[in-house]
Amino acid sequence: KQWYQRRVRGLEESDNLFARAGYKMVDFMASGVSKMTTRTEISQTIEEIQKMDPQFDINKFTATLRFDILPFVLEAYLQGNVEILENWSQERAMGQFKHMLAARTFNGTIQLIDIGECEIITGAMLELGPVFMLTVSTQQLFTEAAKKRVAVENGDDKVDDDAKEVIKRVTYVIAVCRDQSMLDPTAAWTILEIMEQVTNESFY
Numbered sequence: 001k002q003w004y005q006r007r008v009r010g011l012e013e014s015d016n017l018f019a020r021a022g023y024k025m026v027d028f029m030a031s032g033v034s035k036m037t038t039r040t041e042i043s044q045t046i047e048e049i050q051k052m053d054p055q056f057d058i059n060k061f062t063a064t065l066r067f068d069i070l071p072f073v074l075e076a077y078l079q080g081n082v083e084i085l086e087n088w089s090q091e092r093a094m095g096q097f098k099h100m101l102a103a104r105t106f107n108g109t110i111q112l113i114d115i116g117e118c119e120i121i122t123g124a125m126l127e128l129g130p131v132f133m134l135t136v137s138t139q140q141l142f143t144e145a146a147k148k149r150v151a152v153e154n155g156d157d158k159v160d161d162d163a164k165e166v167i168k169r170v171t172y173v174i175a176v177c178r179d180q181s182m183l184d185p186t187a188a189w190t191i192l193e194i195m196e197q198v199t200n201e202s203f204y
Contacts, residue, residue, distance in 0.1 A: 041122055041123050041124065042058075042120055042122060042123040042132070043123075044123065044125070045123030045124060045125060045130045045131070045132065046058055046123070048125055048130050049130050049178060049180075052180045053185060055185075056185070058120070062117070062118040062120065062134075064185075064186060065118045065134070065136075065176070065189075066115050066116075066117060066118050066136070067115075068186060069088075069176075069186065069189060070115055070118070070136065070174075071112060071115060072084070072088070073085065073088050073089075073191060074112050074115070074138065074172075075112050076088075077097055077100070077101070078110045078111065078112055078140070080101055082097075082098070082101075085097050088190055088191055089190060089191045090128070090177060090190050090191065090192045090193075092192065092193055093175075093190075093191040093192055093193055093194050096193060096194050096195070097194065100194075100196055106142060106144070107144060108142060108143050108144035109142075109143045110140050110141070110142055110143075111140065111141040111143070112138060112139075112140055113139050113140065113141050113167065114138060114139040115136060115137075115138050116136055116137040116138065117136070118134045118135075118136045119134055119135050119136070120132050120133070120134050121133045121134060121135060121173075126177070128177050128179075128192070129177050129178050129179055129180050130177070130178045130180070131175055131176065131177045131178075131192060132175070132176055133173065133174070133175045133176075134173075134174055134175075134176070135171065135172070135173050135174075136171070136172050136174065137169055137170070137171045137172075138169070138170050138171070138172070139167055139168070139169060139170075140167065140168055140170050141165060141166075141167050142165065142166050142167070142168055143164070143165045144164045144165075168198055168199065169198075169199045170196060170197070170198050170199070171196075171197045171199070172194060172195065172196055172197075173194070173195040173197075174191060174193070174194050174195075175191070175192040175193040175194070176189050176190065176191060176192060177189070177190055177191075177192040
């Protein structure tokens with residue numbers, strides 16, 4: 001029990017947002033009081049943002065994430081466009097993007113075809129500014145060209161591409177941070193951390 005309490009306290013105090021989110025998620029599911037605490041943290045973060053941007057609305061913000069920011073960022077990630085990612089990412093997130101790109105084993109193209117609703121997990125005020133952590137599920141088209149040689153009439157052969165396609169669900173946990181000094185409500189947000197999970201669930 002003491003080990004568990006030390007572990008939970010370590011997660012709660014960690015500077016790693018994903019570790020803290022893991023604590024929050026466990027805590028959130030554990031009791032109604034924790035759910036109320038999480039809602040309070042989100043509300044407090046919203047209030048801090050509204051001191052600089054009175055028009056800020058969390059529902060409009062999640063819609064902006066879903067339809068404007070995340071499609072642009074995730075498409076850049078799937079295409080390996082490091083230049084765009086650097087424009088939208090903090091140093092830690094950029095390192096995570098590069099790690100995910102280096103670890104990618106799929107040989108083919110990946111296309112973003114749908115983004116679900118963004119669910120805010122928690123909020124926090126850090127030195128960098130207001131931070132929201134969210135989860136979002138996407139559908140992505142994985143296209144792999146399976147090359148094979150086929151015989152032609154003159155006795156020679158040629159390479160024929162037999163493209164294999166599958167749609168998979170890919171879920172992201174993302175922390176976004178707002179630069180309070182920027183007036184543009186969209187450009188003020190950058191990716192602070194990101195984690196990706198590809199499931200075996202496919203859609204045909």
